[in-house]
Amino acid sequence: MRNFKAIENTAFDVIIIGGGINGAATARDAALRGLKTILVEKDDFAGGTTSWSTRLIHGGLRYLEYFEFHLVRESLHEREVLLHTAPHIAKPIQMTIPIYRSGSRSYRIIQAGMILYDLLSYDKSLPNHRMLSKASVRQLFRAIDSEELTGAAQYYDGQAEHAERLCLENLLDAQQAGATVMNYTEVVAIETEQNRVVRLTCRDTLGGETFQLQTHEQTVVVNTSGPWVDKVCGLNPSQLSKGRKIGGTKGSHIIVDPFPGAPEGALYVEAKSDGRPYFIVPWLGQYLIGTTDERYDGPLDHIKASDQEIDYLITETNRVLPAAHLTREDVKFTYSGVRPLPFAEGKKAGSITRAHILHDHTEEGASNLISLIGGKLTTHRQVGEEFVNAVFRKRKQAIPACPTHKRPLPGAILLDDPRVEELHARYQGRIPAPVLDHLLGMYGARTEKLLALVDEQPELGEPIVAGLLDIKAQIVFAAQAEMAQRFTDILRRRTTIAMHQKYGFGALPVVADVLRTYCGWSEERCDRNIQLYHSYMTANCIPDYQLQAGALPTPLQTATASSD
Known part of the structure; x- marks a missing residue:
């Protein structure tokens, strides 16, 4: 209370x-x-x-085009801080920029930009960029569209899978x-x-x-x-x-399962239809594709990717990776939001600072x-x-030193930390190694507190959804230690279950059962949360074309399943 x-x-x-x-x-x-x-x-x-972003910790390479060198430098410095203070969440990711003769940026211009990017990140721990020939690109990315390809640039940025x-x-x-x-x-x-x-x-x-x-x-x-x-x-x-x-702009993303020709690393590509850069990023066993960038003046509380935006991202991905053959049916999840940019009447969306x-x-x-x-x-x-x-x-007071430059976040831990090996040894035979690694990637050093729930109630080590790595203890932990108040908090933000399998509807009965049993939630509260969860997914995440097909469960069906 x-x-x-x-x-x-x-x-x-x-x-x-x-x-x-x-x-x-x-x-x-x-x-x-x-x-x-x-x-x-x-x-x-x-x-x-925050939850609508592309989940990248990046220096803003494209800001160089608008001569915002101070912003690039600031971003690159903050990227480095995060890689050290939150290594369980912020991790390096390799980016590749394919370069085409018909593109708006030539090989030499991109090379110059990469050199400047390296200079502005002089204090980084990540490797410098490298330029690739056309032959090297075709060898590394056999499925990439090679017509008019002149080469590529490769560099490192950061990724926050769990933003x-x-x-x-x-x-x-x-x-x-x-x-x-x-x-x-x-x-x-x-x-x-x-x-x-x-x-x-x-x-x-x-x-x-x-x-x-x-x-x-x-x-x-x-x-x-x-x-x-x-x-x-x-x-x-x-x-x-x-x-x-x-003067916000709308950005939409789609999530798809691995597909033919999917790259091992991230691609930062230029859409052929309008020249807008967007990302194809490996993300927790799937691929995150986005984002769009459109002026937006509509309501803010319920925003979703339009069918047209989804088709745009599918089409452009199929152009750069022709073997993909992605269709609407391949889209597993969508999300969309508004960037809180300064109001700048008359400016193109992509050029707003x-x-x-x-x-x-x-x-x-x-x-x-x-x-x-x-x-x-x-x-x-x-x-x-x-x-x-x-x-x-x-307040007209002296400004104390800022402590956050080097202070680790609560879960900060490196994979080679002795505590990681100790946890694997302690839970061997009880928690599968892939599950433990998954938890460490989300909770870091706080994983030990989470698994204390399993020590007390071994059944909380069971999976929430077959085929996924999340366990029931995460539901209890979200409610008791992470201020989760609704099912959407647990499945969309404390975990990413909603984004992996059928919008998380299959997990709702388990979530309801666990919260009733271990957290004292009433049946009425759980049923109300199921209704709210369906409303949230309908308003924000499920494409209109899927809603029109009518293939998703109703709240009544979910509530009935949760009380069986």
């Missing part, structure tokens, strides 16, 4: 609105530097742009440092007096209860709500909503409010540092 009365009576130094990766990083940094911090998120943590868990670990570290973090808590009103935010009214979206967060003379309010920044500003009836700040802006609302009637415009997965730690520095400046 959440104690709203105690929260109302607490004097917070920093109030953060939005629990995506940038809000989480800000909460972590603020708490570690001694500020009394609270973060509120209207849905689940990482439920917005949602990267956000979660920032929040767990913030909690450990004393921060209060709350999901399913929506800010419904912002009151200002004498050029300051003085009060925020919040609503618990799980139970409907409302409470208020009062500010004191030195409280700073941080708006990291991503695409919802303008909507949050609009909660104040005065001047905060004047002037549009966000990816640099982040800390917007001070002093001239709009709130001297203690700062909003984040932009921001991306790779640079979240830097954003957090900048926000907390700004908070101390607002």
Whole structure:
């Protein structure tokens, strides 16, 4: 139970609105530097742009085209920080850029860009790039379209397969440092007096209860709500909503199983129809393909990949890998979201800056409010540092040293750490080695706490879904130790089960049974969650052409199965 009365009576130094990766990083940094911090998120943590990303920790190679060298350098530095502070989540990945005569970027231009990329990442631990001849490309990628091929560039970037868990670990570290973090808590009103935010009214979206967060003379309010920044500003009836700040673009992805000609590494290719770069990335035994980049001004709470976007990604992938023969039937999952980019009327979507802006609302009637415009997965730690520095400046206090440059996240562990071998030895015969490796790749050093549940209840070591590596203990762990409140939290963000097999519908009966048995969830709560899960998948993930085919289970069928 959440104690709203105690929260109302607490004097917070920093109030953060939005629990995506940038809000989480800000909460972590603020708490570690001694500020009394609270973060509120209207849905689940990482439920917005963070979970809609391509899951790459990259330097932004294409930003070089727009001469945003500072952004590339910042991104490359943050990539290196993450590879060291979260090695269980952020891992190196090799990228290959096929180069074609008909492409918009020639062999020499891409080579020059790669040299500059290496120079800007002078402190990296990853290898430098290499250029490949046409013959080498055809040897390494036998299925690639070789017509007009002139060669390729290969380089290394980073991948965060579990981007949602990267956000979660920032929040767990913030909690450990004393921060209060709350999901399913929506800010419904912002009151200002004498050029300051003085009060925020919040609503618990799980139970409907409302409470208020009062500010004191030195409280700073941080708006990291991503695409919802303008909507949050609009909660104040005065001047905060004047002037549009966000001009988001929509990005969609598809997930497919391995296919004929699928590359072993990642491809960064240029779409032949419109020249837009996109990725074909190996991801947890499947392939993640995306993203699109279209202007978007529609509703933000329910966004899905259109049939046209799906067809675009399929068609372009079949062009670069003709043996693939991908069709709509090969698509196992889709997701789509909005990049919270600065509003830039008249600019092409791809040319809008990816640099982040800390917007001070002093001239709009709130001297203690700062909003984040932009921001991306790779640079979240830097954003957090900048926000907390700004908070101390607002408070007219000396700025303490930032601790997050080298501080590992809670799960940080390397595969050659002696603890990994010890876990394998301890659970030999009880937890299959591939399952343990899978858990270590998600929970890192926290895997030991997860497996303590199996020590107490051996049946929690059983798989959730046949053919997948996730075990029942993860359901209990998500609910008890990771603030999961709904089935979507467990299957879409604490794990990736929803993205692997039929949208996770087959796992719902097991999730319901485990939560009833080990976490005390009522049958009514589980049935309600099944309904919500179906609604979420229908609104956000299942393509319209699949819905029209009517081949998916109904909530009633799932609920019946879960109570059998």
